[in-house]
Amino acid sequence: GQNIDQPTEMTATEGAIVQINCTYQTSGFNGLFWYQQHAGEAPTFLSYNVLDGLEEKGRFSSFLSRSKGYSYLLLKELQMKDSASYLCASRLSNDYKLSFGAGTTVTVRA
């Protein structure tokens, strides 16, 4: 596997910022995905990074450092509806499946 590592849980206050880190094995790496999954629902796509740098999409941003095998998902201006599990997944250049981490459960409190 790709040994995707991300924290199990994070808690933050409404309106605040939370950063979810993810590390992965760099060998053969060909893309990093972030998905959001609300309880009992399907994962929904948030972002895709294949080059180094920051990709911003509204309140959500994702960063990638290929040399460090590191990514983070940044959630700004947190809302209660952002309470969910956030899944980090990598893809290899000679493969098409995604290897997922166990997910980070984010709880947003009022």
Added chain:
Amino acid sequence: GAGVSQSPSNKVTEKGKDVELRCDPISGHTALYWYRQSLGQGLEFLIYFQGNSAPDKSGLPSDRFSAERTGGSVSTLTIQRTQQEDSAVYLCASSLALGEGEQFFGPGTRLTVL
């Protein structure tokens, strides 16, 4: 269709019985993937299809698991002689083609083996 659909949404079965799970991908998507998600664990890859072909079956947990896809569209995942450890949510996803763009997930089938 508008999104990936799966049926049934829930399935409860007795140990030793066979089950068949169905996935209907987004229209026009040639690549289809099966994953399973056990409680508190990450998604585990099972198998993918490009068209009707499944070049990589290495993720299937045992020979009790099989999958097919006919007509380049609907796929079925069959689990024979189910065991309690097969209990999980089985998720199907599709993408335009293998390695292209993001994978869109269906709502999953929650399988409970008693």
